[in-house]
Amino acid sequence: MMPQSVTGETPRLVVDDLRITFRTPQRVIEAVRGVSFAVGREKVGIVGESGSGKSMTGRAILRLTPPRAEVSAKRLSFGDTDLLASTERQMLKVRGRRIAMIMQDPRHALDPVMRVGEQIAEAIPAERRGRAAEDRDRVLAMLEAVHIRDPRHVYGLYPHEVSGGMGQRVMIAMMLMPEPSLLIADEPTSALDVTVRLRVLAILDELVAERNLGLIFISHDLNLVASFCDRVLIMYAGRIVEECVASELARARHPYTRGLLASLPRAGDTRARLPVLARDPAWMTSELG
Amino acid sequence: MSGETHPLGNVTRAPGLRAWLTAEVTASPRQASLQRLYYGWRRLRNNPTAMAALVALACLVAVAILAPLIAPEGYDEQNLAGRLLPPSGAHWFGTDDLGRDILARLAWGARITLMIATLVAAIVAPIGLLVGTAAGYFGGWVDAVLMRVNDVFLSFPSLILALGFVAALGPGIRNAIIAISLTAWPPIARLARAETLTIRNADYIAAVRIQGASASRIIARHIVPMCLPSVIVRITLNMAGIILTAAGLGFLGLGAQPPMPEWGAMLSAGRGHLTGAWWLSAVPGAAILITSLAFNLLGDGLRDVLDPRSE
Amino acid sequence: MIAVRDLRVSFAAATVVDGVSFHVPPEEMFGLVGESGCGKSTVLRVLCGLNPAWSGQIVIGGKAMSPVRDRAFFKDVQMVFQDPYGSLHPRHTVNTALTEPLAIHGIGGADGRVAAVLDQVGLGGAFRYRYPHQLSGGQRQRLAIARALILEPKVLLLDEPTSALDVSVQAEILNLLTDLRRQRNLTCILVSHDLAVIAHMCDRIGVMQHGRIVEELTADQLNENAARHPYTIELLAASRGYDRALGERLADE
Numbered sequence: 001m002m003p004q005s006v007t008g009e010t011p012r013l014v015v016d017d018l019r020i021t022f023r024t025p026q027r028v029i030e031a032v033r034g035v036s037f038a039v040g041r042e043k044v045g046i047v048g049e050s051g052s053g054k055s056m057t058g059r060a061i062l063r064l065t066p067p068r069a070e071v072s073a074k075r076l077s078f079g080d081t082d083l084l085a086s087t088e089r090q091m092l093k094v095r096g097r098r099i100a101m102i103m104q105d106p107r108h109a110l111d112p113v114m115r116v117g118e119q120i121a122e123a124i125p126a127e128r129r130g131r132a133a134e135d136r137d138r139v140l141a142m143l144e145a146v147h148i149r150d151p152r153h154v155y156g157l158y159p160h161e162v163s164g165g166m167g168q169r170v171m172i173a174m175m176l177m178p179e180p181s182l183l184i185a186d187e188p189t190s191a192l193d194v195t196v197r198l199r200v201l202a203i204l205d206e207l208v209a210e211r212n213l214g215l216i217f218i219s220h221d222l223n224l225v226a227s228f229c230d231r232v233l234i235m236y237a238g239r240i241v242e243e244c245v246a247s248e249l250a251r252a253r254h255p256y257t258r259g260l261l262a263s264l265p266r267a268g269d270t271r272a273r274l275p276v277l278a279r280d281p282a283w284m285t286s287e288l289g
Numbered sequence: 290m291s292g293e294t295h296p297l298g299n300v301t302r303a304p305g306l307r308a309w310l311t312a313e314v315t316a317s318p319r320q321a322s323l324q325r326l327y328y329g330w331r332r333l334r335n336n337p338t339a340m341a342a343l344v345a346l347a348c349l350v351a352v353a354i355l356a357p358l359i360a361p362e363g364y365d366e367q368n369l370a371g372r373l374l375p376p377s378g379a380h381w382f383g384t385d386d387l388g389r390d391i392l393a394r395l396a397w398g399a400r401i402t403l404m405i406a407t408l409v410a411a412i413v414a415p416i417g418l419l420v421g422t423a424a425g426y427f428g429g430w431v432d433a434v435l436m437r438v439n440d441v442f443l444s445f446p447s448l449i450l451a452l453g454f455v456a457a458l459g460p461g462i463r464n465a466i467i468a469i470s471l472t473a474w475p476p477i478a479r480l481a482r483a484e485t486l487t488i489r490n491a492d493y494i495a496a497v498r499i500q501g502a503s504a505s506r507i508i509a510r511h512i513v514p515m516c517l518p519s520v521i522v523r524i525t526l527n528m529a530g531i532i533l534t535a536a537g538l539g540f541l542g543l544g545a546q547p548p549m550p551e552w553g554a555m556l557s558a559g560r561g562h563l564t565g566a567w568w569l570s571a572v573p574g575a576a577i578l579i580t581s582l583a584f585n586l587l588g589d590g591l592r593d594v595l596d597p598r599s600e
Numbered sequence: 601m602i603a604v605r606d607l608r609v610s611f612a613a614a615t616v617v618d619g620v621s622f623h624v625p626p627e628e629m630f631g632l633v634g635e636s637g638c639g640k641s642t643v644l645r646v647l648c649g650l651n652p653a654w655s656g657q658i659v660i661g662g663k664a665m666s667p668v669r670d671r672a673f674f675k676d677v678q679m680v681f682q683d684p685y686g687s688l689h690p691r692h693t694v695n696t697a698l699t700e701p702l703a704i705h706g707i708g709g710a711d712g713r714v715a716a717v718l719d720q721v722g723l724g725g726a727f728r729y730r731y732p733h734q735l736s737g738g739q740r741q742r743l744a745i746a747r748a749l750i751l752e753p754k755v756l757l758l759d760e761p762t763s764a765l766d767v768s769v770q771a772e773i774l775n776l777l778t779d780l781r782r783q784r785n786l787t788c789i790l791v792s793h794d795l796a797v798i799a800h801m802c803d804r805i806g807v808m809q810h811g812r813i814v815e816e817l818t819a820d821q822l823n824e825n826a827a828r829h830p831y832t833i834e835l836l837a838a839s840r841g842y843d844r845a846l847g848e849r850l851a852d853e
Contacts, residue, residue: 049766050737193635194793194838202847220766227841263771265800267839268823273775274800277768315729321693325731492687496747499648500701501674510700514691 011038012182012214013061013099016075020056020238022068031056031069033238039182043208043215045225045246048235049260057235058184058218062095078182097125100175104187106167110159116170117143117155123177142173146203165196172204182214190219201228222249222260234260237284256283332594339590345583353399360393364550373566383568385558391572394550398573401551402580405466405535410524412470413477418520420474421481422508426489436482439475447472447530448537455543462551465544469534473527480523484516518595525588529581536577552577601626601787602647602755607656609642616642617654618811624804629781629788631802632813633795633835639811640791641682644757647789648679660755675705678748682760684740688732694718694743695728701751713750720783721746721776738769742776749780756781758790762797774801795839799823807832 020032032053037044048054059065061076063083076083081094095101103109111119120139129135136155143151146169154162154170162170168188175183185204189197205228208215219225225232226249234242234257242254252258259277315321333339352359368388376383382391424435442450447469454468488494489512497511538544539553547554552573559569602624609617617639624630632640645651647658652667659665661676681687688697698714707713715725721742732740741761748756758777762770774797781788792798798805799822806813807829815829827833837846 049768194795195635195834198838198842198847201842202844205842205844205847222767223841227843260767263768265771265774265794265796267796267799267836269796269800270823271800273778274771276772276775315693318693318695318729321729321731492681492683493689495645495650496679496681496687496744497689497700499650499674499677499679500704500751501671502700502704506704511689515689 011040012079013039013216014075014077015057015061016073018057018060018073018076019071020053020060020065021070021072022066023070030238032060035235035238035240037233037240037243039214039216041212041214042231043205043217043229045217045219045229045232046235047219047222047225047232049220051237052235053238054218054235055186058101058186058216061184061216062099062101063091064095064101096123096175096180097178098180099182099184100178100180102168102171102175102183102185102188105191106164106171107159109171110167112159114158115155116157116159116162120170120174120177123174125178128178139173139177142177143170145176145207146170146173147199148173163196164192165200168192168200169203172200172207176207176211179211181212182216183208184216184218186218187220188217189224190221197224222257223264239284241283254283255280329594333590336590336593338586339593342583342586342590345579346587349399349580349583350403352396353403356393356396356400359396360390362390362393364394364397365389365548366393373562373569375566376568382572383566385555385569386562386566391555391568394555395552395572395576398550398552398555398576401462401545401549402532402535405462405469406528406531406584408466409470409473409531410528412466413473414520414524416470417474417477418481418513418516421478421483422485422512422516424478425482425485426504426508426512432482435478439478442472442475443479445472448534451534451538452541452543455538460543460546462545462549465535465538468538469531472534473531476527477520477523481516481520484519485512488512488515519592522588522592522595525584525591528584528588532577532581532584601628601661602630602789603657603659604643604647605657607643607646607654607658609639609646609651609654611653616811617646619656620806620808620811620813622806622813622816624787624789626787627781627785628804629790629802631798631805632789632791632808633793633798633805634808635793638808640808641759643808644679644759644789644791648677648757649673671705675751676753677755677757678751678753679757679759680741680744680748680761683764684737684744685732685764687744688740690732693729693731694723694735697732697743697747698750701747705751707751717746717750720749720780736769737765738772741765741769741773745773745776745780749784752784754785754787756786756788758788760792761790763792763794770797777801795835807835 015038016036018032018035019030022029022031035053035057046054046057056065056069060071061078061083063071063086065071071084073084078094078099081090083091083094086094110116117136117139120142121135124135124138140151140155143154148154148166148169154166159167188204189200192200204215207213217225217229226246229246232244232246232249233240234252234254236256242252242257244252249257249261252261256277259275262275263277265274309320310324310327312320312324315324333343366389368384371384371388372386374380374384380390380392382395384390385394420435420439424432450472451465451468454471455464458464458467494507494511497507535544535551536553536556539551540557542554542557545551545554555573556570556577559566559573562569604623605621607617607620608615620639620643622630632643634640642651646654647660649669654667657664692700695714698717699710702710702713714728718724718728723739723742723746727735727739727743732743735743745761761777762773765773778801780786790798790801799819802819804816804818805822807815809831815827815832817827817832821827822836827836837843
């Protein structure tokens with residue numbers, strides 16, 4: 001079966017039967033066990049709890065899995081590039097250039113001794129670089145695009161001088177500089193306060209729409225993903241147990257998805273106890289019809 | 290996972306022992322701590338250099354224990370007829386300028402080296418831990434006073450400082466041990482303080498504070514166990530330096546006094562014959578080298594095993 | 601049971617808690633909600649005696665508190681920390697962690713008490729001689745709760761007890777806290793950044809921003825959308841997920 005994206009266009013990213021295995025002398029751990037999906041010009045959410053394999057899936061697309069991981073797939077391709085068969089050298093042309101990745105904590109991803117603006121300028125691919133003043137203008141324009149009110153001031157700051165929310169905006173600006181066509185965001189707002197989170201998501205939302213991007217949004221937060229993305233993949237124990245249109249998450253059928261939704265406390269909820277998820281060993285293997 | 294408990298009586302059964310040590314459910318405090326030791330041992334076993342070092346040190350201990358068997362005549366039996374004999378079947382490492390068998394002296398000397406190493410470690414570890422954890426935990430003036438004292442000791446090269454102490458206390462092996470201990474505790478205290486500073490604000494220390502524990506209880510039962518692994522590693526690594534300092538004091542005639550077969554003193558005694566009878570210096574020199582190297586490699590291996598992050 | 605009046609805490613030049621007052625009647629659960637740096641955790645640390653540098657008035661169980669607490673105080677007031685990975689001593693087994701408070705207070709019958717409290721938090725005897733690294737996040741938090749309860753306190757302070765856990769585990773821990781609170785008639789203060797958790801658990805809620813309680817309301821008022829302060833309304837909206845219109849309005853602020 002050839003995975004199709006929701007919009008009907010040819011998907012940019014195709015993942016078919018992705019498997020990631022870790023072997024230790026004691027045991028074999030299957031972190032991802034046969035995951036298939038496709039992403040076009042849309043926002044796809046991957047939701048799961050810790051250990052579900054969601055982050056590993058995101059990393060495998062960019063071939064950023066740890067060295068001990070064994071990655072295999074029937075197909076792992078982006079446009080006409082076979083990501084599994086590419087050499088490390090060819091991957092350099094994909095990573096950051098055509099597929100960019102936003103991490104959870106921007107302050108770990110930025111160089112602490114380099115000004116924020118210079119780091120963003122570094123992200124401009126060599127062949128597109130112009131004179132220093134031109135590059136600077138492009139960085140300032142990008143900072144403006146991520147709704148930073150005083151780009152000139154922020155340009156000269158060091159990473160420790162910016163707040164978490166500002167850092168994540170800088171990170172987004174940096175990742176968008178090479179004009180990628182797919183963005184992978186791994187828990188991009190989990191380290192942020194809830195109200196800051198909304199602001200950053202709004203910026204991400206706007207940029208994805210304006211710049212014709214595909215987005216893979218990896219998160220543990222079912223509510224957030226459902227309200228932000230177009231489509232949601234729910235992962236459990238290394239597999240996708242359910243896939244649904246985000247707006248119809250409330251009608252999810254898989255007992256795991258339903259259990260997760262029910263176990264969330266909500267403002268305005270009068271239940272004395274929360275229903276606890278009863279894990280069924282059958283979820284490890286069975287597909288939902 | 291089984292809830293079944295293994296009675297302690299089963300411990301001696303060999304196949305049961307491994308299962309007992311690797312059981313996912315530990316049923317008694319003894320099993321839990323033995324299991325930790327067992328897993329540590331398994332990790333150490335996978336490190337070839339550390340194992341080689343361990344074997345070398347085990348040989349050294351065996352030689353020290355078996356010295357009366359290896360050299361029943363003792364370390365001081367002279368034979369002026371057989372002076373400066375090169376290594377041969379009768380004298381594996383040759384004889385010295387008084388015709389004493391060098392192997393015999395080396396074997397008895399291993400006892401001295403090990404005694405110095407053990408005593409210094411036994412003196413330095415508690416002092417270093419106590420000073421370091423107290424300085425780190427209390428901070429403020431306690432920290433300032435203890436660390437300035439520490440700085441004074443640290444600012445001299447350890448051999449020079451040991452020389453000074455021995456000169457004041459008088460030569461001899463006991464004073465050498467005291468002098469070496471005085472120079473060896475400051476780095477341990479520094480290390481324990483640095484560890485304590487990172488631990489002191491941890492939530493698990495806050496948790497025991499709000500149980501009402503006294504400062505001494507927190508230090509002894511909660512902070513020291515966390516510092517202990519790195520202190521053990523550091524002392525093992527420093528052991529090479531301690532042995533070299535002891536040998537250095539012996540070499541200068543300020544450590545063990547003749548006719549005691551201290552390796553440094555042997556090396557020193559042989560230096561006059563370096564061109565004619567190289568084995569007089571080379572053999573104790575090699576013994577010092579191998580022992581310090583072994584302690585160093587073992588320390589490296591222990592660091593990998595005892596690192597709490599590896600669990 | 602707990603009364604705080606005009607509590608102020610400053611670190612160096614920064615004022616972290618700037619005149620906080622609230623009152624928690626016996627057997628009630630009071631919630632403090634706010635974002636990082638709003639001072640909510642500092643309030644808890646002051647209450648349990650971990651932070652002695654404060655001014656204002658604190659009364660717990662009818663007794664005015666001084667910055668330094670005596671040992672008996674800790675029998676009555678206990679705390680559960682946010683990160684179950686950091687709040688358990690890595691080299692102490694479950695058994696050691698639970699017998700330590702008993703030993704500090706010279707309470708006998710440790711064996712039976714440990715078994716009972718383990719049962720109560722749903723861990724059972726099989727866990728007794730395990731080390732924290734052999735436990736899952738949820739199991740660790742159950743152990744942390746057991747450790748707080750073994751001294752049979754009257755007041756339990758909860759600092760983001762579920763924010764490091766998966767949602768399905770969060771539900772289990774929240775249910776456990778609900779049950780324990782009923783069984784033991786505990787007076788609780790729950791601190792969280794998650795308004796939904798606070799609204800689910802608490803009877804009354806204080807919304808904190810910049811070191812002050814900007815609004816205090818009952819759970820019913822919150823559920824009936826009776827919140828007045830714009831910050832509370834924003835938090836409430838944010839807790840319902842992403843809302844494009846709201847997000848875009850906020851993005852330019």
